[in-house]
Amino acid sequence: MATDFGRPRDPRIDAAALTAAVELLTGTGYAELTVDAIARHAGTSKPAIYRRWPSKAHLVHEAVFPIDASTDLPDTGSLAGDVREMLRRTVAVLTTPAARAALPGLIAEMATDLTLHAALLVRFNDILARGLADRLADAAERGEVRPEVTAADLTEALAGITLLALLTRGSDTAATLDDTWIDRTTTLITKGIAR
Missing domain, CATH: 1.10.10.60 (Homeodomain-like)
Known part of the structure; x- marks a missing residue:
């Protein structure tokens, strides 16, 4: 001991x-x-x-990027509803003043230091590996999603689209990533992973 x-x-x-x-x-x-x-x-x-x-x-x-209630996986009863809520939460987190200030530097450091990138992803591993993977497996059984779609695929799609929108839309990003953008992007993602 x-x-x-x-x-x-x-x-x-x-x-x-x-x-x-x-x-x-x-x-x-x-x-x-x-x-x-x-x-x-x-x-x-x-x-x-x-x-x-x-x-x-x-x-x-x-x-x-604290792990708190906002990182819990939503359970709306449908994959489209879950994706919509995950997008809404992603936008909410990435548009905070602290996230806007931190993202360029964090992205640069993660791009040049793969061990840092891996270590930071470990923080969210339980959420992605277990919860989201299970949710996708259930959706595949219901015929909502192709069975080869992984939690990492969906996460990259959600975060990647949101991050690129943040980087390309200027200073009033929070206003342009509104409910209409979230609905359009949800449709794009869910149709892309649908069976």
Whole structure:
């Protein structure tokens, strides 16, 4: 039996660091954000931050994309309804000021560091691998979707379309990714994966 002789981690530091990252991102952007600034803003130290997160990217990813009720898979009773709700939630998360500030830097870092990319995807693995895969298997049994469509395929379609729309539609993206856009995109995705 292993015994931990160190001090227990203070969950208030985790919360303060995550809040500090979100607050600072909206003012400085990702490139100018430093772990030192996050630590100072959170009232803690850089070593305390690095004990919790291996890099700025890991911390920012967790701060901007928390796993909470919004990441629970919707269950509307139909695949089209589920896709519509997943799109709505994706738009809501990606259009926050912190996400808009973080995305360019996170994308650049993930593109050049495949281990970072893999580590960040692990955070959402349970949601995707089990929940969404099971949902797609049920939809395939009902004849709503082709059986070869995977959770990763659907996730890439949802996130990819939304991300590209964010990058190409300018500063008023939240207004243009409205219910009409969500309905049109839901139809595009569901028809694309339909049996």
